[in-house]
Amino acid sequence: MGVSVVAAFTAVNRIDDFAYTPEQNIAHSMTALMAQNKGAGNNNRMQEGFRCGMVLEFIYGIFIFLVCFIFAKPLMCLFVQDEEVIMHGVTYLHLISIMYILPAFTNGIQGFFRGIGDLKITLISSLVNMAVQVIVAAPLVFSLHLGIEALPYSYLAGWIGMLVVELPLLIRTYEAYE
Structure with missing residues (x-):
């Protein structure tokens, strides 16, 4: 993809991290809360903790979207000065x-699943996410020559694949705790 794309990807990985x-740390907190309440047999508190955690994930996901979308150029300028890399x-x-x-969700x-011990x-x-990302990225990069745009699209496909696996299992499992 070229030196400029690789340099840009290195910089945006820092921003992505x-x-x-915070999305990961909200999930870690949910894990601890879910595990403690499962151990105590408090299903209502497990459900409430999950709902509150998902609301926090949603709010943070919207917040970080706005920050990264609106301030994309200033954020890039923190790491590089080359205009092509910034672009x-x-x-x-x-x-x-x-x-x-999507990664917030x-x-x-x-x-939730870590908290109830279903690893x-x-x-x-996670394996579905990674596999779908690779399967989608390859043709986007090698056949369609999308460049750096291929990566977010492959991540999107991976997160959707992950949700396709997780959501039905979440619904079934969550209902068992009602």
Whole structure:
């Protein structure tokens, strides 16, 4: 994809790390709350904790979307000065920021399953996410020559694949705790 795209991807990965970390930490908190209340047999508190955690994930997902979308160029300028690199990074951030709500949801759902001790679902959905990303990225990069735009689209496909695996299992499992 070229030196400028690789440099842009390196910079946006730093921004992505800052964007995803709170989503992951909200999910970790949900995991602890769910596990403690499952152990105590308090299903109502488990459900309330999950709902509150998902609301926090949603609010944060919207917040980080706005920050990264509106301030894409200034964020890129924190890491690089080359205009071509900044341009590629801004393109990536504009695309990926719209999608930040999806990893917020997948992190929250994984927090639920970790909290109830069902780690095979988190493993399977994570493997689906990675596999779909690779399967979608390859033709976007090698056949359609999309460049840096291919990556957010492949992430989108991976998160959708993850949700396709997780949501039916979440609904079935969540209802069992009612």
